[in-house]
Amino acid sequence: MMKQSAWRQMTEPGFWAGVLVVLCTLSVGADVHQALKTPSMPSKVLQRHKRAWKWDKLYVNEEMPTKSPIKIGKLENTFFTSSARYNLSGEGANDIFTVNDNGDILVHVKLDREEKSVYKLSASLFNNDFKRQLDQDDTFVIVVLDINDNSPVFPPDISGSITESSRAGTIVMTVKATDADDPTTQNGMVGYKLLNGTDLFSINNDGEIRTLTSTLDREKQSQYLIAIQAKDMPEVTSGNLATTIVTININDINDNIATFKSREYRYSVKEDSKPGYQIGILGVEDKDEIQNKDPTFTIHKFGEVFEMKQSNLKDGVLSLKMPLDFETLNAYTFSVNVDEQTVSKPPDNRGPNLLTRAQVFISVIDVDEPPVFSRNEYKFSIDEGPFKNSVIGAVSAKDPDATAYKIRYSIEDPNCPVTVDPVHGHLSLKKQLDREEESSYLFQVTAHEDIPNGLKSYAKVNLTVLDINDNAPELTNGRDVYVCESDKPGTIIGTVGASDKDENPGRFRFTLAKRSSNFSLTDNQNNTASIRLRQGGFSTEHSVEHVLEIEIVDGGTPEQKSINLLQIKVCTCQAERRVEYCMAYAQTGMSVSAILAILLCIVTILVIVILMVLRRRYQKEVLVTKSSGEIHEQLVRYDEEGGGEMDTNGYDVSILSSACHDGSFQPATGPSLYAVVKKPSACKGDMAVMIEVKKDEADHDRDGIPYDTLHIYGYEGSESLAGSLSSLDSSSTGSNYDYDFLHEWGPRFRTLAQLYGVDGSDTDSSD
Template identity: 35%
Template sequence: MDWLCYSIYVFTLLLFDLFCEAMTMNSVILPQESGGGASQALSHLRSKRSWVWNQFFVLEEHAGDEPLYVGKLHSDVDKGDGQVRYILSGEGAVSIFTIDENTGDIHATKRLDREQQAYYTLRAQARDRNTDLLIEPESYFIIKVQDINDNEPTFLDGPYIGRVAEMSPVGTSVVTVVATDPDDPTYGNSARLVYSIIQGQQYFSVEPNTGVVRTVQADMDREVQDCFLLIVQAKDMIGQMGGLSGTTSVTVMLTDVNDNPPRFPHKSYQFSVPESTLVSRVVAKIKALDLDLGPNAEMDYRILDKDGLGNFRILTDPNTQEGLIILQKTLDFETKPNYTFRVEASNHNVDMRFLSMGPFVDVATVRLLVQNVDEPPVFLSPVSHMVISEAAAVGSHVGIVSAQDPDNTKSPVRYSIDRKSDVDCYFKIDNRSGVITTNQPLDREIVAFHNITVLASESLNVSQVGKAVVLVSLMDVNDNAPNFTIEYQMFVCENSKPGQLIQTVSAVDRDEPENGHHLFFSLTTEASEKLNFTLRDNQDNTASILTQHGSFLQRDQLVHSLTVVISDSGSPSLSSTNTLSITVCDCDLNGHRRFCSQTALPLLLVRLSSRTAAAILTCIFTVLGAVTVVTVTIRHRRTAPLTNDSQEVCENIVCYDDEGGGEEDTEAFDMFTLRQLNQTCQDYDSRPSELPKVAESSMDKNQLFHEFIKNKLQEADLDLTAPSCDSLHTYAFEGSGSSAESLSPLNSSESLESEQNYDFMRGWGQRFRRLANLYGNREVDGVFSLNHPLL
């Protein structure tokens, strides 16, 4: 075998040499240097080279101590007399290759590596030793590094990892390995590789030429062994002896297929569940095991028997693949103390190739034991609806609730009402029988619907409390008369025409009859006989107020009253009498109001409610009574001669009919006191120390009057609902026979009567103005508004 390889090697060298010689003979090489005219002409005339050499080869990796002989350069011009000098230049000249300038012998002085550089290109020159002229044109030649098998194959991408499904058939491709050899692939077999497996041959094989790794067993089971380590070898020289080799590792992972059915570790399971467990809670967990992985191990569970269906349901936990048994109905130990049913587990994803291995399902029995707990009383109905009339008397029967202890002890139950749901205590309940009765009068217009919570507690264990909701609806009765929707303020123009619409009024009824409200409007007999206005019932719970005749005059009557009766359609029918006030106004031609006088006391009293008007009249008469007492006292004192008592503060009467009498004016009056009269009377009760000093006898005589005023002031201060009676300004006395014009707001014509015959009830407008000054002390556009809570 060695002899054959050596023969092939020599034959290859001879062929390569002949090829290079042919290429050299066919080349026309121009000289690089000119040595003279004759030599140049000679070179142009030559058609054949005179260089004599063979193609040069040198083996790589020469490790000898002496320079390695490569070859010899020779020119046929060289006669051997030493006149020719050989020169070498180019790649590696001098550094790697040397030449004997006399003989032309070339040697390699360094170790060469074909894998680093496969050939070297050099230039050769032959020069005359004496003239240093070229005797031969410069010529190129190649020194080729001859390859030897000095590099082993290498797996550049190793180590490798391959994956193949378990139970794959024989010959299934796993992975392809590739090795490289730096040696010359064009020369010999140094780079021709062959692959083989030197570890794991019983499970896998490799194609020698391609490096494809394939399976050799069909029953590889991932659940038995999921990983294999292979050693693959690549050897050059076509695997012959003496070739070099390299190895790599291949890790083969078996991927899972669904070839294993689920299996319950136990055939039966038992769990205990308290009967107080809430619906939708997990009461048990079971799990079937599957040797597969990932989606191949995903489970589906279902309940097979009626004892479990409807009462429980089962879901799969996506993270643990457990079967979660969930309660769907409330448990009751006294009714059913245990449940028994079967649960089936199956794979969610089924591989049809493995169905022949058997069913991919498993079944286990589940037994749930219900634990008894002390439960609160349970009402027969958690929500009860009761109806009662709002006119029912206190103590009337509303309804009855019933609860009982669901436990075997059957503890007695006591009832109560949660007062948070019935704060006003409209109802009460018998704690033994559960009968609900009214505790207060009911009014649907105040509260139409009651939502109360009834509690039932065990007598033996008061901490066990059940609850129920009782809804009580109040039936309406016709106990409210209809009234106007708002307080109407009506106006009529003086130039109104007969039959003219003044206003449309509407009414409301707090009751709610089943068929809706049907209200009727009419005038009283007295109102209809006045023939000033008329009413028209619109049959839609409204009425229109119309003029009966035209041409109203303010000076004849400022305010007209119209009494309207409003009736409902209840049984029995209820009605209310309401008074409408219609004020006569001065209007323009278009009917727009320009002026409406509202200063008359009757107008104000009509607009006020009866309770407010009564309060005002009471205050008026009280003040008038006090003024009368003061007047009588003053009359009595004016008939007596002046004494020291005349300096009493509240007895001084100021006359305005005196044009001035000099010093006589101050003889009977204390002018300082007179100037402070108004302030002193106002502040009498609050600042008694600032009153002017008066005789003790005068104080005794007027003690009754002072006490009367003081008591009234105290009552007014303490009573928040009473009008403010803080001051009294009297303008009734203007003097006797005054030549000056009246300073009083009273009409001067009414002031001509003697002060002894003065009528305090005359002139309602003036008196009401004084009353307004007394109570509210405000006047706006001739209309007094009383600043008091009663008004």
Template identity: 35%
Template sequence: MRITSTSCICPVLVCLCFVQRCYGTAHHGSIKVTRNQTKHIEGETEVHHRPKRGWVWNQFFVLEEHMGPDPQYVGKLHSNSDKGDGSVKYILTGEGAGTIFIIDDTTGDIHSTKSLDREKKTHYVLHAQAIDRRTNKPLEPESEFIIKVQDINDNAPKFTDGPYIVTVPEMSDMGTSVLQVTATDADDPTYGNSARVVYSILQGQPYFSVDPKTGVIRTALHNMDREAREHYSVVIQAKDMAGQVGGLSGSTTVNITLTDVNDNPPRFPQKHYQLYVPESAQVGSAVGKIKANDADTGSNADMKYTIINGDGSGVFSISTDKETREGIISLKKPLNYEKKKSYTLNIEGANTHLDFRFSHLGPFKDVTMLKIIVGDVDEPPLFTLPSYVMDVYENAKIGTVLGTVTAQDPDSTGNAVRYFIDHNTEEDRYFTIDANTGTIKTAKVFDREETPWYNLTVTASEAESPGLQSHILVGIRILDVNDNPPELAEDYDVVVCENAKPNQVIQTITATDKDDFIDGQTFHFSLDDSFPLNPNFTLKDNEVIVVLFITLRRSKKEPLIISEEDVRENVVTYDDEGGGEEDTEAFDISALRNPSAAEELKYRRDVRPEVKPATKHPASSSLDRIDVHQFIKQRLAEADLDPSVPPYDSLQTYAYEGQRSEAGSISSLDSATTHSDQDYNYLGDWGPEFKKLAELYGEIESERTT
């Protein structure tokens, strides 16, 4: 098959050469392929046999952006089997077949029906096939070919990143690189000069230049000064077709700012300044400002002010305001017009950041002279002391003199001074002051334990100018008088264990006194004589605020046998045959006391109850009529119901073997049955009760044995 293209000569020649290499013979504008070729070589005839191949393919070209009224002719397909009788039918398939590209199925001519854009699609891949129109059978195998869209210069160069904003330091050398700009062209860079871009500068000369090939922008002058001009707008153009006439172009703007370097020293606008400061100016306050100008910006314009000499260097100070770059002059000491009326200061302003590349432009500092005039002011009275502290004893009489405050008019006129107390609180009314002398007196009787300190504000004013006032703080200290007795530090509740040992410390107590003792408080402790003395406890005064309670003695015998079966009972057994007075110490025998002796409540000496029980004894008038039997039962019931006694019984037993024992009883109680004349006087007040108990016990034993 023969493919013919008339779109462009040069590409077809290239493709024809390729076809010639592949298939043998090639002709410009048409390709003819034969199945058998004969080559004559010096009289010899050489016959080449090739496989049957009816298709010859070629690369077609179609111009982009075709705007003609008729479809653009692309090329022609032709098969060796086509005899021109219309029996061969050509079929075109692939990208754009039937929509962009159409084929005459009889002649094989291909046309483009639409305008194409190479920048959107560079080529199309299609397939050609020849079939027998009558049988629809393929006459040739299907062949693939390409239709390439041929570029034209229809795209201008574009700067995709513009506009640009860049900086370059001032005073830079000529030729310093600033920025490289790049323009892109959508046309085919492999075909002609449609995408060959050349750069040029349209605006910004003579300050900047641009490299026509690379697009690098550089400074074109030496030592460009930011203080002379800071901003530049440079317009760069990119033109295709290598800059030739007819080429398309695009442009962009580059905004260039010169950044500052420290190439300018500070300068005071004047060499002499004058400042007025009244003598009433407060110490530490700002009294004036001064400023040196610097053409630089940012940190390059930062400076520091210093007083380098002058008679006022000890009275005034200067600091730098970093925001305004001003020198703030402040007062260090009070001014007095009557003593000194003017001061002179030499002030230096110097840059704090230096660039040694420009040190030859220095020095980067300047000096000016400042004269300060002190103004005369009618000043308020001046107290002789910064504050006062006065003392008075508590309980002092009303009208007691505390002290005197003194103030004077510092002006040369020497006006008289008047004094008064600022009554800001109720406590200020507790004192009075003499308006002429400044003497302060008490107006009430003070109690140090109530308020130990008072603060007064005393005002002094000139008699001729009451509006001129000074204020002073006066502290009143109330001194102590020993007018309060000592007290225990707290209410003590002492608990003593029943097995406490003699001389054991059971409580330490302290005392306090509301009065103030410079060397510390010392107390003397003793037992109150108005209360009966308890022999079980002693008190020791160690003369340092501390008192010790100590157990005196405890003679209770330890039990030999304690019941393990019933812990509610305490059975105490002795191996002696008569306790005598010691028996009264072993258990609480108060329950068996003579009712006539029960008027005074006495406690068990082995256990001290936490709560004192109320007296439950019958009146003395009826004690004589009470039966012992009934008395014991009544006391037993009271003990059972009394919550203040320990929850157990204390029983004293003796080694009694019964009346029928041959040995007889070894207890002294045995004599009760025979009404012995046993003397119980050794028991003291307990004698009568114990005798009755012995008799009762004998009767009970007699009834039990019978």
């Protein structure tokens, strides 16, 4: 009680102020006494005096009432006299803090330590009019003393977590409440206390929450809400309190094994299902969270046909591993086990009644399947060469269904060189193969059920064409052989090689088919041959054609050989046989292709000429038909196309009829080619007279057209029964004359016969 009473006195607002006044008085008095004991010294002698200001700190309680200024201390200086004055400067000077004439320091406002706990000020001593400073400035501080005026504060939404089955004493989390009061005093110190959950958790004065048990189980309870109380002045009964709710989450671990949801699972699968087909889901139960589930599945029997995998939800996925065949086996029965390795041993859920084994029943559904080939891909080989209609191999397929339909074979590619026997599947060639053109063929053979709309299947066939030695070797590098004018006898003027389209593993042999007086050939035994100069003296000015006949034999079986012509040019060369100019040798012959082209052109010209002659002869033929009686009219042909309807303006028939009546006529004015056509009236004069008249006109009229042909005339014979054939004066009425004889004149008069012939319809109607 005495300690508590003493503490209360110390915390009273005026207690520390009185202590401060006493301390200041004692200090100032000691300084004055010391000053009185010191003898006076001459003014000219500098003396070292002790500091005249005597204090360290001043203290003031926060939250003190401010109805009137409160004295918190006093300034003391040995040089102070009645004519001296004190002055304050610094934080809060002359506002919060003032000094009176006696040096008393007064506070005028209520202070809050939590806002500002220390004020730094300076004290000065002046004469009465503040014009002369009597002593140096001195600094001091005013400390605001704390009182317990703030409560602890928790942060919002405090939560923590701990793994289930953790050992007792494991730290769950740490809570921290703050107090604005001075943390170095009981006012700012905070203590903690649990208001519930004390059977599972504990808390110390540092705010650490620990477990009291190792039996926390997320599957039983995954979250706890704990009330925590915070109190300042923890060692004193009184004090400020604060309360908050802390959320503690229990984290999951894999401490439960997975079990099946059912003892039996039944599925149906079509036999044509492909490997990888998902048959069904075997659902499992596991109390752990999904990230902590890790079941494994084991199939007992038929593991080569089916397989089990985990789904995204950690259930069992049953899928097909290989194709099924209804005709072989139409049902499957097997068991599946589920197992899981847990963190805790043994797992939380255990016992003989757990469903860790399930029975699976699968029924295979029969479907109509396409034919099945004995192999997916067939490989055959055959020698190239002359066409042989022999079997190169065979394909085979069968119907896997119980119906076992017959199979027919075909090749759908029309460009395939192989044909297949539709019944037995034998493959044979349709044409001769040449490896140099194409060395392999890849095609498909189709097998289909021999029923309407039967199913089909396909198999690949890879046919390799084997090489035979059927190509003669050919000369290469012939352009690199030339003779320089400066070459000496014995100079190698070039090296030739050989190539062969066959797969020739042997070596080429080179010889001269015809001896040459200028050149020799040396077989280098490495598929090349060197051309060597026998004698020199070549010149580009007297260049002739130099040809070597080189015989090349390959090393195949049977051997093939060829004779190749090597044409050698004569060149002017620089040092090291660098070609400067080459003289082309004379061409003494003509190639076969050029001769054929010339002959083809000649034949084409002859054919065109013959066709033109025949056409002209055909156009000149004129069929002239005469009756058995009098010749009524003569038809004269001319090589001039008619003008169609313009003919009506091209002929003046009146010219020929001008001999009628009075035997005179008026010729057309101007040098027109033909006169205007007009049908003259019937003339009874003799035609010979008319012709004479025309001749006379032609002889005397120099501007007139000579009528050396009678294609312009308008005179019909006086005895003509047909009258005029001119379209300009044809009668619109019908005629009784019989024109059936026009049908006998041939196809050229077919149209005329149709115009003047008797229509069958008219004949019928007349009857």
